[in-house]
Amino acid sequence: MSQTTSNGALGRASALMASGTAVSRVLGLLRGMVLVAAIGATGQAADAFAVANKLPNVLYMLLAGGVLNAILVPQVVRAYKRDAGQDYVDRLLTFGFVVLGAVAAVLTLAAPLLVDIYSDSGSASQHALAVSFAYWCIPQLFFYGAYALLGQVLNARGSFGPYMWAPVANNLVSIAGFGVFIAVFGNARETDVNLASTWSSGQVVLLAVSATLGVIAQAAVLYPAMRRAGVRYRPRWGLRGYGLSRAGTVAVWTFLGLLVGQLGYIVVSRVASQTSHAAGPGAVVAGNAAYDYAFLIFMLPHSLVTVSLATALFTRLSAQAHDGDADGARSTLSLGLRVVGLFTTIATAVLVVLGYPLTGLVILTGTAAEAHAVSGVVVTMAVGLPFFGAWSMCQRVYYAYEDARGMVPVQVAMAAVVAIGTWLSRELLDPQWWVAGAGAAMSLSYALGAGVALWRLRARLVHVDGPRVLRTHAQALVAAVLAAGAGAATSALLDVPDRLVGWLVTCVVVGLVMGAVYVVALKIMHVRELDDLTRPLVARLRRRRG
Template sequence: MSDTVTGNGGIGRASAFLASGTIVSRILGFVKVIVLTAIIGAVGATADTFSIANQLPNTIYTIVAGGILTAVLVPQIVRATLHADGGTAYINKLLTLALVILFATTLVATLLAPMITGFIGINLPENQKALAVAFAYWCLPQMFFYGLYTLLGEVLNARKSFGPFTWVPVLNNVVAIIGLIVFAAVFSPDPAGDRSAVDTTAAMVAILGGSATLGVITQAVVLFYFWRRIGLRFRPDFHFRGVGLGAAGKLASWTFGMLLLTTYAGIIETQVVTLAHGKASVAVLATAWLIFMLPHSVITVSVATAYFTRMSEHASVGNWSLLKTDASSAIRGTSLLIVLATAVIAVCAYPFAAVFVPFDQVPAVGNVILAFIVGLVPFCLLFVLQRTFYAIGDTRTPFFFTLFQVVLLIGAVLACALLPTDWIAVGIATSITVTGTLQAVLAAILLRRRLGGIDGRRILRSLVKYFAAAMLPIGLGLTLLFTLGVAGENDFAVSSRLTAMVSMVLIGLVMAAAYFGLLLVMRSGELTAFLTPLRARLRR
């Protein structure tokens, strides 16, 4: 499970390998969500409290280490390879320090579970707060193992071994699915979400929360095997002076502030959406976000991760021209597929919802998906722009354009509390889309000033071409959707999981054929570059 990046061909191979692992993991992730909603529902006390508790480790871990590791670790390890030992001492010292911080934070967060959970679920009834706290005790230890997974994985990425980081989450999903199957075998499923908080027993909490945490533990520990495969050995080293950790600390401080801002905004979102408990609330928002993140994870993260290491290498030797070329290529390459993904998911929002929830809940989930998906393209562009700042060792600027977005978002989300309960989740998703788009525009302007240009005209021409090519496919997709039927409970596109998936496949194939056909007619250079290696493989 390794791939070495050498030139554009290597970028393509690494991106494809990363994408393949992400696709398998995401498919299993969707299977997990389908099984979860079939067992505890998408609305109701159990669904919302488990969703809050299972998101807690991600939330707190993100504050402490998540983005800091991504922003700092890869560029610093790339620079540390210039040391006489190839960066080994730096890696051991950095990993030791990070694990100590993670362990201490996880312990404190677990001890403070009632306070943290009570603050996030402030609008929940008391019995649901107590259930959320019980889930939190089982789920919060995930923080340490998420951190361990990210640390080990980012070191592998910096050493150009890209596969394991995206493939081992498959194990996480498998373990979690097995836990859900055990739950269904022992207790009666509740797909409508009618089970009250007081009817959810300690054994139910242990199986749901424990299996989720066991999956994360498995995902992290397995990466030690891949460290050994590339010749790395972790030896704890508590002598932190002398290898430049101070520079990493300065970079991390700005990223810490940025993540504190975004996490606070996320807490406000959860507090407001819980006002809609019994309607489209926390679990619905999380499910729609999972669908939104699918193309981003498969396409943008796979491409940007492969480019990120190379951009960091260019920045370490001051080759700004090649860095800008790589950033432009990453943006144009991801946008080619992300525009199509946006169009397909927008058209298929209701069938997508029908895969996860009963028909009476399809409009609630479908509308949230639509509100999110409009912002997919700027969200993916922002990801590449942010990674470009990180590659040049600038974490200060991302803090300020994130502050800009968070201030706008908190105001918009608080205003959503005034909406009817059926529309609160939709309003929050729309707020995230609008403020995220403005953030992406500001980030592009600031990066252009910093680098003296980012190939903006070429990027803009490509985006205009992609959106123009998507118009006809959208029309064809909507025509096919309404022909299949989407309005009534017995209509083909939403009548069952199977018919919904068949509808999405048919619509997706028609839209993709029209989209790529139009881009070929338009002589898109990015599409030609995308198809050239595929043609070469087919000829061989």
């Protein structure tokens, strides 16, 4: 297959995934709006639910997510090259489901301990509410794991779309549940729902079960997709003699690396849980819930391009690693770094310039004070977006070569930067800036991680196409600075009200100006990667016109 044909197929796969991610993220923003309307974006109840509903995500990434990425795709790709591929995959899936179920059950029983680890609110009622939420939310761990297991098998079979479209079901179910909560119990502005001491068991169950049912739906919709892709799963027991010893070693090192990363995040979560108490009654400051909404905005551009492209490239990287094709792996990494960097650089500029109005739209049902609190966190996180994209691509290379051990020193350094930076923010800044300081520490950690990882990958790939990658990023930075200047000037000239219409007009007008300036600047500099980034969209528009 020619490189052009291969990149065309990659572009189509990336476009399909990006479209699913885009729909999911839009619905995710709507889900966030409905949740803010129900319980607010700051305050005791919002922070308690944020901690509890985040636990299954954190635990999944720690116990299963990275391990699945590290071993499942390479193992499945190799399995389907053998005659007994489906038998092996059946055994992997059965083993994974059993382990996920057992772990989810044990951790659900440990809900009080987990809440103690990830929060330090100083309020007994807020702690009790978080524990009540956690009992209903932690079982999501099993369904997140099932979603990942089934989705990665589909990816290995070349069926990328369902994995990225499945979260749409999650968001639709959650939105419906949160809407019922508002209809039954009222919204955050009209009630005292922000106070943890006012919550009833009915409120707890309805809100938490709505979130959990969404995750169940997200996993369930992948099963028929597997059958359409020709995967006929049958439970099979036993993995002895299937050569998983190396994969087990990879899993152990992956777990250790993620555990180290969690130590840094625990510091962030505990400091964020202290802001409301430290700022005093009535203060609107960023806490755990605000961190989550800021991270949702931060992840939007990352999900649209970086995750979609990296997921499509990972299958190719795994095959190249298996075949010992270092030149091919280096070329794939270079392509990913350049195309992802082109998008994340302008995304950073847009988030910095439009941080406040964009946040206002995302938490539209909140107050202006809440929008200001969250937007400060968005800006400090956004600075690290290009480095986060580069770090994500480097991780895929390590996983493709089943070298999770090589990432651990990098992850230790990154976790140390996050923990120390967050602690310094708490010691040196006012409570309203603690979470924003944590966001800045995260950005710095991504820059360190990407730089060190690329340096270390040279030993495996001989080089990482550094001059070409740096040239593309430098050109993107110049174009983004010009776009940011034009966007800031346009924003200053607009005279619009500071609510829905004003925020929407500002985002649309300034966003279009910045996008146009960025594209023109890249065209003037003859940046070829712009075509790689826009080719799937252009091809789709041409097909529709035809």
